[in-house]
Amino acid sequence: MPSILFIGAGRMAEAIFAGLLEQPKQTFNPVYVxxxxxxxxxxxLEHDYDIETVSDWEEVAQKVDVILLAAPPSAHPQLLQQLSPLISGQLIITVAAGIGTSDMEAQLPKGTATAWIMPNTAAQAGVSMSLYTVGAHATAAHKQFVLNLVHAIGEAEELTEAQIHELTAITGSAPAFVYEFALQLQSIAKSYGITDAQAKKLVTAMFDGSAQMLKSELTAAELRDQVTTPGGATDAGLKSLNRDEFQASIARAVSAVTDHAKKKRN
Ligand SMILES: NC(=O)c1ccc[n+]([C@@H]2O[C@H](COP(=O)([O-])OP(=O)(O)OC[C@H]3O[C@@H](n4cnc5c(N)ncnc54)[C@H](OP(=O)(O)O)[C@@H]3O)[C@@H](O)[C@H]2O)c1
Incomplete structure (x- = not known):
């Protein structure tokens, strides 16, 4: 069974190894953190999970099959430099925002197998929508390791590296837009005299129901139209949103995320 080392033990690392350890069939052993x-x-973490923690990862890095970088993007140049002399066939995966496989290949020895996974915070609840791609030197077995990781924390979609740069805004950042929307609805609900808990219940169940409906065969447009009688009350609300440039506002927010991430890369 392949062994794995996590470099970085924060929220994302914990979400991933917790997901892995919950799988009915173990996919990595040992799991070093x-x-x-x-x-x-x-x-x-060692108390809470069936993992081995290490303070000097360099020694372990030489003997594992997979190394997963779960440290901040800013730590990557230094980490990749430290890793380079220790590479002898390991698959190097990062979950860092903005660090693609070609960035890693450029800093690691020629021929190193790499992969990039871009989960979102819902990984903590096992329901991430993760994007992933593998580098030029990854084998079918490496790809299977990556699939085991992404499926341990939810749904996943393979895209190109360029697409992940563009679409991280949709899967990684847009949850913040959704939470902001929920926050505004809760605050309006409370203004009608209900408690925090009631407002949270109303809005959360509404989002949950809407998310379940989105999983049906119906398109988002069809679902919207089911709720909306032309000329009716919901229609008045949608028209108000559109007068306030709802669609353009979302498009601008997505572009702002992508532009900001691009600037940080260059
Ligand atoms: N959170 C998310 O929703 C999310 C989503 C997608 C991708 N990501 C990516 O996941 C990565 C980790 O994010 P996070 O939310 O888990 O962050 P976090 O909770 O702040 O954890 C960061 C971890 O990295 C460790 N670390 C920092 N510098 C290091 C270094 N030089 N060497 C070894 N370990 C180092 C920290 O160790 P110490 O505590 O000892 O400093 C800590 O364990 C980031 O690259 C982020 O872009 C996060």
Whole structure:
């Protein structure tokens, strides 16, 4: 069974190894986890999960099959430099925003197998929509390792590296837009005299129901039209949103995410 080392032990690393360890059939063993400085946190993780924590990851990196970088994007240049002399056939995966397989290939020894996974925060609940791609030197077996990882935290879609750069705004950042929308609806609901808990229940169940309906055969446009009688009350609300450039506003928000990420890369 392949072994895996996580470099970085924050929210995303924990979501992924927790998902892996919950799978009915174990896919990686052992699972090593390390971080930069927070040894207390490693102790807690070792207590909570069937993992081995390591303070000096360089020694372990040489003997594992897969190394998953779950440290911030800013730590990657240094980490890839540290990893380079230790590479002898391991698959190197990153979950860092904006760090694609070609970025890693450029900094690792020629021929290194790489992959890029872009999950979202719902990974913590096992319902991430993750995007992934594998680098030029990844084999079918490497791709299977990547599939095991992404399916342990939810749904996944393979895209090109360029598409992941563009679509991280939709799967990674748009959940924040959804939460902002929920926040505004909850706040309006509360203004009618209900409690925080009631407002949360109303809005959360409405989102949950809408998400379930979106999974049906019907398109988003058909579902919208089911709710909307032409000339009726919901129609008045939609027209108001459109007068306020709802569609253009969403398009601008998505572009703002992508443009910002691009600027940080260049
Ligand atoms: N959170 C998300 O929803 C999400 C979604 C998609 C992708 N990501 C990506 O996932 C990565 C981690 O995000 P996160 O939310 O898990 O962050 P986090 O909770 O802040 O955790 C970051 C982890 O990286 C470790 N670390 C930092 N610098 C390091 C270094 N030089 N060497 C080894 N370990 C180092 C930290 O260790 P110490 O605590 O010891 O400093 C910590 O364990 C980021 O690249 C982010 O872009 C996150």
């Amino acid at each position: 390390s971080n930069q400085t927070n040894r207390q946190h490693l102790k807690k």
